Amino acid sequence: MPEPLRDRLERRPVLASRRAFEGRVWDVRSDRVDLGEAGVVTRDYVEHTGAVAVLALDEQDRVVVIRQYRHPVGAFAWEIPAGLLDVDGEPAHVTAARELYEEADLRAGRWATLVDHWSSPGGSSESLRIFLARDLEQVPDGERHERTGEELGMPQRRVPLEELVAGVLEGRLHSPTLVIAVLAAETMRRGGWSGLRPAEAPWPERSPGRAPRDAGQPPPPA
Incomplete structure (x- = not known):
């Protein structure tokens, strides 16, 4: 074989x-x-620095999704919480937990690696790890992250996993990370979640990150 x-x-x-x-x-x-x-x-x-994303699944097999404006495609896209690996030395699963807290006001009791992918290997060095988060717990009002800028007021919903799969296959949902995450999750769910890797699983394909800025070079304008 x-x-x-x-x-x-x-x-x-x-x-x-x-x-x-x-x-x-x-x-x-x-x-x-x-x-x-x-x-x-x-x-x-x-x-690219690389990134992480979180498919957060509640006890009713509903996925937490948020809607965010994406200017290059001119669309308000439904996505799963995600963020850049832009903190030096921070483990990927710690970044994922922080993004889930900041974007969805949630903490999770169980974490696993769901799937890894290169976002566009012909034109970008970005690698992205998608985590599966379960045993969700709402963050109390007084402990929530204060969202600003483009993250302010992002709509959030909990949608059954099978509905998201249908939305992907019917061409209604287009975020590549959401597409990969929900199809992977549905496949794993049908197999009883057998084969999930631990949250700290090795990731040799992780993006090396951006090279340091040249000495004396000012940061780009905001």
């Missing part, structure tokens, strides 16, 4: 690299890459 398929981490030699654009959240890098027999090519890509 052949071995199961597995992506192989093997970065090709980079002959030259420069930051072509520096943004507030991520940068664009231009690399000259030696592909061996295929020759030397130039690849421009988004240099």
Whole structure:
């Protein structure tokens, strides 16, 4: 029997690299890459910190979703809580718990790794880990995170998992992380949640993060 398929981490030699654009959240890098027999090519890509997301499932198998405006696609998208891995040294599952608290006013008693993915491997270095959070507990009013800016007043709903699966397959829901999360969760649920990895599971594919800003270079404007 052949071995199961597995992506192989093997970065090709980079002959030259420069930051072509520096943004507030991520940068664009231009690399000259030696592909061996295929020759030397130039690849421009988004240099990303990486991110985490949380599929929070309550005792009635309902998923916590929030709606947020996404300007590049000009849409208010239904999503699951998520956030950037932008705190140096912070474990991914700790970031996920913080995002669930800040965006959904929830804490969870049980955590597991649901699925990992590269958001757009042809154009971005972003890798994203989606966690499954269960045994949900509402954060008391006096302990809740004060949301501001684009997160202020985000609608929140609890939707049965099977309804979200239907919304994905019928073309009504488009957030890639939500799509991957609900399809993975439905598959795992049908299997009795067998095979879930622990929240602290190794993640060698995690994004390396943004390179440090050049000395003396001011931060980009807000």
